[in-house]
């Protein structure tokens with residue numbers, strides 16, 4: 001089966017797209033809701049939590065794990081890939097960066113994300129790396145692409161979790177967060193947080209029709225289709241019964257309620273189990 005890890009509920013936006021395009025594969029999702037949000041935590045805490053969650057998914061039988069959380073991908077992916085070279089763990093930043101580069105018309109890319117993602121500068125690094133791979137230095141587009149403007153939007157995660165999607169307060173906060181990106185005249189916006197796609201309509205309204213909005217979960221799911229076609233040895237190990245199960249480190253009832261909103265369909269109690277990872281403050 002395919003393991004999908006997230007700091008809480010947001011990664012269900014990736015599950016949703018994956019189920020739409022690859023419904024035959026079994027999925028095991030783990031949301032670390034007891035310790036969410038990751039977005040304002042230190043790199044070392046996010047790395048430790050992500051390692052525990054991803055290892056749990058492999059222990060449950062996942063053959064490959066997608067880290068859907070942008071913050072976990074930014075802080076922990078490289079560490080996990082070098083510590084566990086025989087495990088296949090894929091992040092969300094490269095697929096979203098690739099999609100942005102494919103879509104941008106003028107090379108002006110904006111990234112709206114959690115504090116952790118913005119502080120890591122990893123979207124900038126990946127966009128610059130991909131640009132140098134895609135364009136010959138003599139190509140004038142290489143000079144243009146990408147001009148990146150990043151901004152943190154820490155209040156959006158709690159607002160989305162509260163269901164304040166259409167509230168005037170949310171619109172006002174969104175307008176404030178988007179101001180530096182509008183001033184930079186971006187033509188492509190990466191939603192560098194799993195929660196933001198629930199505000200997609202608001203983003204599009206504020207940025208205008210000309211601005212391409214990249215949903216990182218959708219980019220990750222699409223990129224994964226391509227990955228599987230290039231890695232038949234992995235694809236052949238994945239079970240195909242169309243079953244989707246969910247693990248949460250917090251209350252299963254709350255997960256069912258909030259998770260159904262993110263997934264866009266009702267999650268039944270049978271599908272969810274509560275699990276324990278290490279406590280937030282381990283005893284000495």
Ligand code: DGL
Nearest residue numbers: 007037038039070071194
């Ligand atoms: N899943 C996180 C991300 O994509 C957002 C929520 C959090 O801060 O934990 O960065």
